[in-house]
Amino acid sequence: MSMFTRWRDKTTPADAAKATPNPPPSAAPTGQREERIREIGVEMLGLARGKSSLLSSKFWSDKLMDWAMQDHEFKVQLFRFVDAFPTLTTPEMVHDHLVDYLTQPGVKLPPGLSLGLKGGSLAKGLMTSTISGQIKSMASKFIAGTDARSALPGLEKLWKSGVAFSVDLLGEACVSDAEADSYRDKYLDLVGALPGAVSAWPANERLERDHLGAAPRVNISVKISALSARFNEIDPEGAINDAMRRLRPILELARDNGVFINFDMESHRHKDLTIELFKRCCEQIDFSAGIALQAYLRSGDDDARDLCGWAKRTGRRVTVRLVKGAYWDYETIHSEQEGWPCPVWAIKRETDACFERMSEIFLGATPRSSGEGGVTLALGSHNVRSIAAAIEGLERLGLPRSAIELQMLHGMGDELKTAAAKMDLRVREYIPVGEMIPGMAYLVRRLLENTSNESWLKAGFLDNASPDELLQSPHVFMDAESEPCEGSDTPADISPDRLDAAPERHQLSPAIEGVGDSRPFYTEPMRDFADAGQRNAFAAAVERATVPNIANDSTPEDAARAVGVASDYFPTWRAADPRHRAAVLTKAAAIMRARRDDLSGVIINENGKTWREADADVCEAIDFCEYYARLAVPLFEPQRLGRFVGELDQLWRQPRGVAVVISPWNFPLAICTGMTSAALVTGNTVIVKPAEQTPGIASIMADIFHEAGAPREALQFLPAPGETTGAALVRDERIALIAFTGSKAVGLDIIQAAGMPHESQTHVKKVVCEMGGKNAIIVDASTDLDEAVLGVRASAFNFQGQKCSACSRVIVVESCHDHFLKRLVESTRSMVIGDQTQPGTDIGPVIDAESAGKINHYIELGRNDCTVALAMSCEQERSPSGHPFVAPHIFADVDPKHPIAQEEIFGPVLAVIRAKDFDDALRIANDSPYKLTGGVFSRKPSNLDKARSEFRVGNLYLNRAITGALVGRQPFGGFGMSGVGSKAGGAEYLLQFVEPRACAENTMRRGFAPEL
């Protein structure tokens, strides 16, 4: 099933009602208006095309681009190589990576390049230097200089040619307060220095005045996410305050120096935050203000109306740079991965149409006098049709051309800039400046955009489409072809070009088919905290949560009685229809879904998880129920083996008997539900003994199963101390199966106890046992450090490192070790430690004093023997929930044999180990008895392949965090000292809870068999 059908299936009537419908066709320009749009467009195209009828562009004339346009696979690998290029510090590394990328399966090499790949060292050297030169030259087309000062001569030349500028500072992702401070200083420097530097330039009436007065000469674009390491939608107030702290001095200086500041728009998750921040800044500081809004968002019309309403209401005059949006592929893929409704239009024409509707809304809000509040429109587009439609609107409203501005990107559509200037428009170029590494993300976005088959510039400049095609109305097609919103999601509407734009999307669907005869399985989408409705509902649930007061007072005698009840009931539950048992699970999932946020609230308060961690716990519990319900039904259907005439060979399964579930506190709902539901649905009767730290949420789980139809004899809840009652339970001779998740010590004890049968015992006990990990992440030389720092930080410190999958060793290849460590330390230092019930908290408390003591012991060992790279502390000793704090610690130069690099710690302690090269890193990573999770951050395809075959862990993660496995998508579990058993959330998991039986019948009677 494709992603598109999935959205449709999953859209509830309420969702559909909330979705922004396309406006009625009457909003589309018709007749005279279309004619005028065409006239304006033809004029602009004519001026841009000049005497020769072809638009020329330097961009596509590059050899690399020429090659990229000929073969999709080549383009994919080339762009990946370009992305990694700035981190390759020697010609050998460049050559190595290039060969690696270009020899990937399916890549068709252009003739010139194959020679370089196969040739001797001279040819190789030539190829490496040619490609390096080409990439630098491409980058220099889009990026004007390493900083504003080096770009100044270019800006002046531009100004003199009749084009204004907006300078943008390129940067790596901001992962720490220190980096945010450094960006603030760079912006301050820019706002302070640029006005003086440009003051001597000749005056230019067209560029410096709009229809109401002076327009600042210096225009600076700011990326808000660069000014805060915690611009996180989960905590809007915290995010806004943190960004505001650094923005305020910039905006005040801009006000004093007469500098225009534009807030760029980034990913959808930050959209509402950025708009809210913008409004608050405008209300508090009187600077020349602008913000970019994106027309590819389905919310575009509402965003436009909201901002215009605010401007009119507050009397503030602001500029909106209307753009289509630069992250279409990301938004599409990300929403699909999360199972969220896609925030962007699915078809390019819908984006174009939205752009025109938003233009109309902004033109309607253009202030007519200097004291009036409203919105001045700046068109950020290279699409002549989009521009012409706005100019037509301007004329219709009787506004002069100076009432709008046209903005285009540096290095793109230069001919159009000249044409627009000739048409008396104020043209501004968006000029990024910065170093190569941070510039790469920007460069790759531009390359993707320019080579996309949806690109207007490509159609106009490379494919040389006719004016009729280039100026087509986007509305006509939409009215004729698509229903509002949903219609555009049908597979028939997906053009080959769109498949080309995001080829991987179709493999991303989390639907797991063939696991039952009911609807396919989907992982439960986590809460989207960018959505105020979801965020507020969650906050209310956390606030009202009360943890059931459950005493762990069941005795060994209680346990024996429970086993008696379970044994007596086993034949009945075994005989129940598997479909009935499966229905109990799906009903339990439905109840959990309906009470999702309340369950999260209990977890947060009972075990100290932060918001997202608790939400993920609940989602996983729901997933286990849904997934195992689907797996269980076919498991009990007899299978015929072979097709021999006169012989009926069959195999089927039976439940094992009485199961004991012993669950941990770190996934108090998910793991407890996973083991319980697996045992129950396979017809075993179950006794659940939860961790002593989290009996409250486990008791709710048991209640939910009972409410869903699990008989009380089939599922008994037995909160008890592990050392006495737990130990007695696993030793009871009537127990057939023990499902355990927890520490190595207890796990091995259970395995040993289960292996010693009582004299009267009639069966061997089965143990499903998942234990710990000492998980490593390798950071390779060509790693994208933005991703590696955040991936390692999340893997090591989310939920305070109390996950068996958590990263506790990071092994870093020498060449990037110091830079990585510095960024990781600063990034971790910027995490907020505190009360886990607050949304902005990154790090909550640990589970209890005993655990804190153990973690502190390892911290002490690290302090004694290793370099302390980071030792954080927490002002409070305990969280309001009563749990103690242990703050993150990072130790560097750790000997791979040191206890903190060998023993499981289960807390926020990370050992950083230096490796000579990738092979050395792999060797160190494998040097552990645990084999649970592992990760690699690398942009070298052959190293990723090597990790697949040689990094011996149960769950390997490449270029992403190593925690957060999803049911059905990333079945979870290790080997070695990490566990015995097959993967939880995997297709084989339930097989451990049943026994196979086979039967062979001779169906031949006197030489006659039914099949003949």
Ligand SMILES: Cc1cc2nc3c(=O)[nH]c(=O)nc-3n(C[C@H](O)[C@H](O)[C@H](O)COP(=O)(O)OP(=O)(O)OC[C@H]3O[C@@H](n4cnc5c(N)ncnc54)[C@H](O)[C@@H]3O)c2cc1C
């Ligand atoms: C001065 C300036 C500043 C900018 N600032 C920002 C900014 O702050 N934030 C930002 O996000 N972008 C920004 N951009 C980038 C801008 O979003 C892209 O340049 C723009 O997408 C290109 O649009 P176009 O009208 O020139 O080209 P067109 O070729 O007409 O449009 C291309 C755009 O259409 C959209 N699209 C492509 N395929 C599909 C599809 N299948 N379905 C729906 N839509 C699709 C995408 O947004 C794509 O980029 C800025 C651009 C300019 C010129």
